[in-house]
Amino acid sequence: TKLESAIALTKVRKESGLSQRDLATVSDVPQSTIARIESCANTSIDTLTKIANALGKRLTVNFS
Structure with missing residues (x-):
């Protein structure tokens, strides 16, 4: 979720x-x-991936 x-x-x-x-x-x-992301706004996977990469993290998306 957001x-x-x-x-x-x-x-x-x-x-x-x-x-x-x-x-x-x-x-x-x-x-x-x-x-905006930290305030629960929508964003793209591309944007989250850029942020994760900059932090040395891997972005994982789950559907459950």
Whole structure:
């Protein structure tokens, strides 16, 4: 869900010691997009993949 994505992104960003602006810089994703994702807005798999790669993480999508 969007809430789970928002919580996961916020958690991994903070664990990495990055601000939204820092993450925007390393992921080449606008800070406003990161803020929207963390506020439970929709986003694309491509955007989440860019962010995951910048954090050294792998994006996993589940259907259950």
